[in-house]
């Protein structure tokens with residue numbers, strides 16, 4: 221098996237036709253075979269457009285991350301040869317990197333301004349998986365890949381593992397699959413676990429950040445099981461109410477800008493408007509997810 225050829229493949233581009241096929245199958249089973257799920261043409265179209273744009277925009281900006289990763293290669297501690305074992309270990313470690321990135325972009329407003337796009341629909345379906353931010357190379361979290369390079373993994377392999385993880389995550393955005401076998405639900409991120417992540421119910425906020433393996437959430441105490449009596453209420457705590465892709469992609473950057481140019485706050489408060497958790501405000505007039513959860517649990 222030519223492992224070099226495999227890791228050099230652009231898995232995201234290869235996967236695109238399969239994404240469209242899967243979206244079509246989901247629409248058919250929901251519309252004509254009464255399967256669980258929701259189909260909304262406008263919501264799906266916006267998501268697909270945002271996804272295609274994200275491939276173009278993130279593809280153009282990727283050189284920033286790629287150059288940094290290749291530059292780091294000269295400081296590698298080891299030179300790990302390309303084997304099946306190395307690919308598996310790299311994928312697992314990169315999945316932990318993804319968990320960390322995902323947790324940061326939910327808890328730091330600068331990162332959230334990028335990731336909010338993905339949570340801006342109040343539905344979940346395969347097409348929603350494609351609703352991705354256009355600025356992921358500017359959040360700074362892509363540099364979490366640097367330790368993998370320094371350990372000794374080939375930058376091409378690290379990039380390949382991230383892309384493979386993204387492809388896996390596409391398939392967990394659905395209501396059509398209720399639960400997978402118990403052993404699979406215990407180890408892997410699944411549609412059930414990821415529906416929880418998209419829920420704005422207080423008990424589901426800041427849960428299930430996993431990429432492929434759900435074990436990280438269990439290990440770091442951010443796991444919540446989907447409760448069959450508590451249907452996830454998808455979307456943002458404050459509904460965006462727009463299908464305008466530009467607004468979806470950039471509204472939170474605009475909000476940050478407006479908060480930071482206020483004349484009546486200190487430099488420290490400006491810093492907090494940029495890097496504190498979403499919902500932080502200098503006068504306590506807004507709610508962070510921690511406030512919402514506290515209020516809910518004290519009821």
Ligand SMILES: [Zn+2]
Pocket residue numbers: 322326335338339417
């Ligand atoms: Zn998220």
Ligand SMILES: [Zn+2]
Pocket residue numbers: 338349393414418
């Ligand atoms: Zn998602």
